[in-house]
Amino acid sequence: MTPSSEPTFLKVVLTHFVPCFFVGAILLLAAKQAGLPDLLPQNGVGDLAGGALNGLAVAGLITIFHLRRNLTARRSAIGRVPVSRAFIRKAALAGFLGGAADVLLTTGSWTVLALSAIIWTILIWNLRTFIRRTEIMLRPGSVITWEDVGELLRIYLTTLIGFTLVNAALDGLHILAGAPPAFGFPDNGDSLVNALYFTVVTMTTLGFGDFVPRTGDAKGLLIIQSLLSYFMFALMVGIITRGVTGKRPSDRE
Secondary structure: OOHHHOOOHHHHHHHHHHHHHHHHHHHHHHHHHOOHHHHOOOOHHHHHHHHHHHHHHHHHHHHHHHHHHHHHHHHOOOOOOOOOHHHHHHHHHHHHHHHHHHHHHHOOHHHHHHHHHHHHHHHHHHHHHHHHHHHHHOOOOOOOEHHHHHHHHHHHHHHHHHHHHHHHHHHHHHHHOOOOOOOOOOOOOOHHHHHHHHHHHHHOOOOOOOOOOOOHHHHHHHHHHHHHHHHHHHHHHHHHHOOOEOOOHHHHO
């Protein structure tokens, strides 16, 4: 990655925050199952400490991920480009922010609503990036590399994770407001797992029917998820079937 193509910190946050937030939520769930939160003070200081620790854990994981990815890229024969140390530092900071923000899920309905709005904003940005990239790839004579396909897959998985968080947040907001649950996930502490399962079933058009939207806003959200996932998946298949090359001609020179 050349200095001129080095992404800004904002762009790194936009590409990393949602996955890091999801990983942080899983870590918090695992810590809760292990009883680790009981070791911290049950007040604001404890919340801050828990957020910082969770953020550091996610930052460490994202750093390890990119370091291993660089090792794989250097040995790869399909033109994968290692990322710079500056990029890894930015990604680690984005991971810390995503992991630390998970603690806000336990502070009230308004913070859950604010986090949902942030996730929606990031999803819209990623979807715009997906559309721009696919429009370029579908032009006559365009050369498509596996790196291009990997970026589309990253956006698709980010969308899946983002909708998982939004689905869980919507169901939780209904419960906090004393309204009927949006999806009726079982109240067994596994709402994130149930939301992930429901989102995967929805976005892959399996539709088993064990969880269904029960409210108007949930049904509207489900319509958006279904149409977007079908649209994205169809475009990715269409692009791959056009042929994928290891490197662009200019990269081989």
